[in-house]
Amino acid sequence: MEGKNLLRYVFLLFVTVLFILFTLSNLSSPPSNTAELLDCAAYSPWCTSKNRIQSIKPEILQKPTAPTRRRHSADVPRHPLDPLTIPELNKVKEIIQKHEFFKNKAYALHSVVLEEPEKKVVLGWRKGEPLPLRKAAVVARAEGASHVLTVDLGSGEVTRHETGHLSGYPTMTVEDMTSATLAPLANADFNRTVVERGVDLADLACLPISTGWFGKSEEERRLVKVQCYSMKDTANFYMRPIEGLTVLVDLDTKQVLEIIDKGRNIPIPNAANTDYRFTHQNSYQRLVNPISIEQPKGPSFTIEDDHLVKWANWEFHLKPDPRAGVIISRAMVRDPDTGDMRSVMYKGLTSELFVPYMDPTNAWYFKTYMDAGEYGFGLQAMPLDPLNDCPRNAYYMDGVFAAADGAPYVRSNMVCVFESYAGDIGWRHSESPITGMEIREARPKVTLVVRMAASVANYDYIVDWEFQTDGLIRIKVGLSGILMVKGTTYTNTDQLNNQENLYGTLLSENVIGVIHDHFITFYLDMDVENTENSFVKVNLQREYTSPEESSRLSYLKAVRSVAKTEKDAQIKLKLYDPSEFHVVNPAKKTRVGNPVGYKVVPGATAANLLDLDDHPQRRGAFTNNQIWVTPYNESEQWAGGLFVYQSHGEDTLQVWSNRDRAIENKDIVVWYTLGFHHIPCQEDFPIMPTVSSSFDLKPVNFFESNPILKIPPNFEKDLPICKADDASA
Template sequence: MTHLADDRPAGSGADGADVRPLARLTADVRPLARLTADVHPLARLTADEIRSARALFDQHGLLGPTTRFALLALEEPAKDVVLAYSAGDEVDRRVRAVLLDVATGVSRTVVASLTSGTVGSVRENDPARDGQPPIMLEEFAAVDEIVKADPGWRAAMARRGITDLDLVRPCPLSAGDFDLPGERGRRLLRVLSFLAHRPEDHCWAHPIDGVVAYVDLIERRVTELVDHELLPVPEEEGNFDDPAYVGPPRTSLKPIEISQPEGPGFSVDGDLVRWENWTFRVGFDPREGLVLHQLSIADGGRDRPVLYRASVAEMVVPYADPGPVRFWQNYFDAGEYLLGHQVNSLVLGCDCLGEIYYFDAVLADGAGEPREVTNAICLHEEDHGVLWKHSDLFTGSAQTRRQRRLVISSFVTVGNYDYGFYWYLYLDGTIQLEVKATGVLFTSAYRPGDGYATEVAPGLGAPYHQHLFSARLDMTVDGVRNAVDELDIRVVPVGPENPYGNAFTRVATRLAAESEGARSADAARGRVWRVSNPNRPNRLGQPVGYLLRPEGQAVLLADADSSIARRAAFATRSLWVTRYDPAERYPAGDLVNQHPGGAGLPAYVAADRSIDGQDIVLWHTFGTTHFPRPEEWPVMPVDRCGFTLRPDGFFDRNPTLDVPASTATHCARC
């Protein structure tokens, strides 16, 4: 995690520890209607709005001396409100906050209007039933002091011959919910530790295995220490950024320059982007990170909507080691750690190449003050090979057109892993999401014959795990009334209609209700899902549609009765289809941290609403099952996963017939 030491509370906590009181505010807390007359309903929160939200909460007595902002985000208006919006309409700018009293553990979820200066709702959360607020950056920093002050933990280090605690790196990790005695309702982290040989040494190479501390963040103490076994601390270093370790850089790579002499083909107006026939809005959420709004594509003189909102609403990383030190390792990187808060500042020439436009992100820190991350989102276009080609035998015509795509990307660092989220828009109407996983493997001491880890360096293990993402796709294929058909290949048996055995066809199954909308991918059947608008026929009389093409990898592998299966039920299926409800935002529920399970999609679909020709949302689970390789140490080359949305009868013919042939050779020696 990125630790912000200056964002830690200081003053008086439950155990007398320093907790800095929130300063009383004198800021203007009058209604902000004067600022919102020309603001789009989905515009990203500004620094001024974050300051105004903090002032508004303070004015209404919601901020005490030990209150922290675990989350502050735009409360997006309902879809019908946004779709009815016209430029110049007054907008009710609302925010949602999760407030945590770090002295008592009491948390509240608050919705307030910045436009009217009113608080709409205040809900006190029951931590045993509702879960805990997300983990704050300052809490990660606090853990270092808490464990190093604990006599039992210090003794465990001494048993392993570790005396210089300044070189020990306690790694705070989400605790999950396992119904362990005395844990329900407490705000906890579990802490594994790593050893650095010196301050600049990467500690992931030296796990101090066999010991884990359970930390109560409100009481600021270690409540339990599991010192299971003494294991050697791996010695070999893994400093991938040290020339002494990696050797001299190769000199064989020649420069590749990306040039657009006439400038980029896109235009940006605030959050609104136009490129070729595409129009959409860029959003950024502290929990989900990069969000795309209102994607439409021009066709036949009108903008035709495809997607109202697209985001990665959750991701879970369950580990496979069942031992007493690591059985609890399951991380929800969005709901527990807040993907948006872990966003990187991107660097030109490293993260993005070409003619780049950057969007900054503004986030609220624990004190409710704005924190700006420059270059958080990268926008650029790139060549993507051949779009279409044909050399005709009879006419002699030889035509080739090149594909191009617009890239909207963002990178986050969550502990040891780095994730790049790349949305691609193509000239032919295709939408694609690619997630790039890189960074450093989470490590352990390796035991010979270990059935749950790979040895990646001498004595160094990398436990097996999964990276499972849930994409929330609020579909509007030519309008808000959509339906979903599951399309499977069917092999026709030999018989009177198929005497030579060569026949196969495709069968469609309409998903009529939410009870039918939880589906599994099946690569053997070539399974895809078609989202159509029954009220919008194409020129052939067929409903216009888009295909969701999954990669069809494994979903959650944990036992159905396990804690993680209850908490991450969304990851047990490849697809869920629900009726749109503005309150249903997250596949694992609102407060994921230490939630006992059953929230999110299982609760949403219990109503069994109709999804045939309705306003619907698709939730697509995708990802990878990671059996680490030695080639992924000490830093992991990018591994990719994702999905594709592709037009299927949406257009009346190939929509790229008007793409001109390329004229530049792009070759210095041709």
């Protein structure tokens, strides 16, 4: 009994200390806006913890010299679409601070980004002209309400101030996320069960899990569910879940509302073989010799005014975004005949993600993430690792975002841009032995990749926008990182009656990889030549011949149909009823009369199979089709709605599309959803080899002929002369 009392005493002491720390961390003054803040230091209580990489042997690591850190304090916008600069963000912060409504109030800024000028203004702007009026779009939380503001950076006025949107809340701030993970520690019951499960509180790692929406009961409160892991003996705490323990926290008050404490019989899986860090391997396997993409005459691209990328026959504006990750704007390709830059896409971005897990039990049913709108796909895009996340010849771009108090900070190396050459062939032809003509013509395929990688807690999403000289844009999503796993009492499948109640795969002793899907929905504001475009389905249909007509019984015919309204363009892909999907400019024809266009070319994908009435699926209804087309509307950019956190699904792409507006010969937006079913396997443990899928935007009668006919082949004299680095001898 003495011992138990002592334990209680230690507990209470611990909790008190934690509570004080927690309070202090919430009261602590916002980081100085004069500093170029780094990603981790200011915003996470764990940054100074023991989790920093220890015992690095510099002679082993010898990490590449970090690219020169750019200072952004004096950045000036030079293009109408340039993101807000540090001075501009500081100005917004100041304007809000002094604003009648916000001054003397507690508030948090959930989003501060450029409010882009109207499309026609951007299209009319020419370099050298003064920039259109700079405005900030701000989302703030204050007095339990969400506020949508427009801040005019010229006048310093708030020119729009709306509250009371539909259901849902804004994207969590990083402060929301980190403080939520601390909140349970202020609860004695929580701490007790953690310790009783054999986890030292100092080893606790907790995640803020968006709750979704499952009916009326969760309304009127901004909620998060916190689940925790043991990080003892591994950086890969994700593999050591404290299964069944779920803490419901009020995100506004940080109050613990409920603790669900189940699964106490489930052991915490072992840490053995879970750490993936190079410095923590007891041995390593060098499978291949060093290999590198080399460009003896330097890269072929330039980045003008920090954001305008010019490469080969392409030009586009590139910017990091806290919600979308990256935004590609005004993508134009040069016509090889006229030399003109021709518009392809006004704006492309990752609009939303939907990641439903397939386990309906208490600690899992709500895991139906919308990573962009709930967590901020850009907020979670961490600095890329030179030489490994991107090759040696990469250029890095920083993100400049605002913290919850409005203070700007820099997410360094958030995006990389590089030329890729995999040894592939752009086009080729050899004459065969049939003709015997001595022709061997081949051209190497070189592409430009724009990459970011968002680490939404465990999962890593690698998003590539790959531009080809033949006019094709490939949008590729790679999945890596760490599975979200479930603790179990099982250590071998022979203990199971049947596999079905696992909801996944036994990956290691006491570890289940739970089945889940990933859907990534892209917003593609196509402007082929100009804004007025149509969406054409070119359906391949089996036709029959008459007996006297042909020895063939059947053939396939391409049947074109122009989508008149949105419902005509709600597309589910069908292998046995195939179509091409063209965005054409009806006013512009090629020399021989074909409408100029680009087509959306799906790659391997997966469809959403949840019941349409399931709560998560109502919110994720934007994944009900693989393709949608809507008329351009500046308020329709986020497929799950502006406020997806706990939303009820009344503001999704599906709702907009079902209005069935006219889309023929209009400014149209194409939405494409890329999907993955993921049944985990042991190879995904403890960290997943990258799985990728992609789709393409491809010219279709956009050019008069092959636009890369005249590119030269590689000659030996153009290639570099290389030797091994002396240091490695």
